Amino acid sequence: xxxxxxxxxxxxxxxxxxxxxxxxxxxxxxxxxxxxxxxxxxxxxxxxxxxxxxxxxxxxxxxxxxxxxxxxxxxxxxxxxxxxxxxxxxxxxxxxxxxxxxxxxxxxxxxxxxxxxxxxxxxxxxxxxxxxxxxxxxxxxxxxxxxxxxxxxxxxxxxxxxxxxxxxxxxxxxxxxxxxxxxxxxxxxxxxxxxxxxxxxxxxxxxxxxxxxxxxxxxxxxxxxxxxxxxxxxxxxxxxxxxxxxxxxxxxxxxxxxxxxxxxxxxxxxxxxxxxxxxxxxxxxxxxxxxxxxxxxxxxxxxxxxxxxxxxxxxxxxxxxxxxxxxxxxxxxxxxxxxxxxxxxxxxxxxxxxxxxxxxxxxxxxxxxxxxxxxxxxxxxxxxxxxxxx
Numbered sequence: 001x002x003x004x005x006x007x008x009x010x011x012x013x014x015x016x017x018x019x020x021x022x023x024x025x026x027x028x029x030x031x032x033x034x035x036x037x038x039x040x041x042x043x044x045x046x047x048x049x050x051x052x053x054x055x056x057x058x059x060x061x062x063x064x065x066x067x068x069x070x071x072x073x074x075x076x077x078x079x080x081x082x083x084x085x086x087x088x089x090x091x092x093x094x095x096x097x098x099x100x101x102x103x104x105x106x107x108x109x110x111x112x113x114x115x116x117x118x119x120x121x122x123x124x125x126x127x128x129x130x131x132x133x134x135x136x137x138x139x140x141x142x143x144x145x146x147x148x149x150x151x152x153x154x155x156x157x158x159x160x161x162x163x164x165x166x167x168x169x170x171x172x173x174x175x176x177x178x179x180x181x182x183x184x185x186x187x188x189x190x191x192x193x194x195x196x197x198x199x200x201x202x203x204x205x206x207x208x209x210x211x212x213x214x215x216x217x218x219x220x221x222x223x224x225x226x227x228x229x230x231x232x233x234x235x236x237x238x239x240x241x242x243x244x245x246x247x248x249x250x251x252x253x254x255x256x257x258x259x260x261x262x263x264x265x266x267x268x269x270x271x272x273x274x275x276x277x278x279x280x281x282x283x284x285x286x287x288x289x290x291x292x293x294x295x296x297x298x299x300x301x302x303x304x305x306x307x308x309x310x311x312x313x314x315x316x317x318x319x320x321x322x323x324x325x326x327x328x329x330x331x332x333x334x335x336x337x338x339x340x341x342x343x344x345x346x347x348x349x350x351x352x353x354x355x356x357x358x359x360x361x362x363x364x365x366x367x368x369x370x371x372x373x374x375x376x377x378x379x380x381x382x383x384x385x386x387x388x389x390x
Contacts, residue, residue: 020140
């Protein structure tokens with residue numbers, strides 16, 4: 001078995017590729033693709049087809065008993081090919097195929113990557129290294145966003161960036177290939193089986209779906225608010241890097257602190273941070289508030305995923321893949337519904353207040369659900385027994 005640190009770093013790289021390249025590399029590259037002639041409608045279709053691929057990939061993880069290591073290797077290979085394909089063609093149908101394939105690959109890497117890495121860390125009694133694992137998406141988002149925002153020039157166009165990210169994916173795959181070939185040890189399976197506990201996953205699924213819905217609305221509209229109300233297009237470019245760095249640093253910090261009383265308590269703190277970030281941006285749309293709101297939203301984005309996946313492993317034990325897949329589907333539904341509903345509200349109300357208020361309401365519902373479950377699971381104080389006479 002590989003060292004715990006190597007397992008955590010491998011998991012971190014897998015999640016960085018899944019979300020940093022497979023999902024969110026398109027966001028900073030969209031303006032460059034539009035400069036090359038891509039219409040806003042076609043850009044929306046490319047984003048939607050990626051979401052559909054991500055959803056179907058997560059559903060495949062629920063419906064099919066995919067072998068874990070081949071699924072991870074296949075996901076990395078598929079992601080590299082799909083990303084390279086974006087830079088090798090200018091055909092919209094082929095772009096849609098590539099973005100669909102990238103979405104499927106991202107789901108395979110997210111679901112199986114989390115299950116694979118957490119099982120090994122728990123078998124080696126190093127669950128504290130899970131903070132490294134879950135910092136992966138923040139690292140991926142920060143790197144892709146910062147590279148595109150920092151490097152400008154007529155020679156660095158969207159096709160070249162897609163080729164760069166495709167080659168980067170292939171290079172990261174090289175050191176991952178051997179760890180992903182290592183068989184699961186008996187200790188890993190035994191530790192996972194022993195960790196299973198009884199409980200219903202539905203509150204967790206509800207909270208995670210609401211998280212997907214509520215976080216994507218400010219993530220979509222804050223750069224637009226900065227551009228429209230403050231006339232600061234630079235924040236649009238640097239929004240995702242700032243968001244990713246905040247997610248990465250906070251996840252590392254939480255890994256060094258004592259764990260909260262329960263995973264639902266941790267989720268409640270994450271949701272409170274998100275609610276404060278949304279309220280700041282809603283009622284105080286100034287530069288300092290938007291920056292602080294971005295940090296508050298990004299800071300707890302990956303810790304919320306970490307606490308959710310920890311709870312999924314606590315509930316499912318040696319078979320967490322299907323539950324992780326179900327959570328990923330729920331989160332994906334929220335991600336798809338959020339921008340659609342928010343865009344409709346913004347159009348009808350001629351502003352961004354109504355979408356942000358809806359995001360705040362969804363966050364409050366998720367927060368109250370987490371608090372109720374955390375209260376039910378908190379240990380009750382032991383009182384003195386009153387003895388009676390028989």
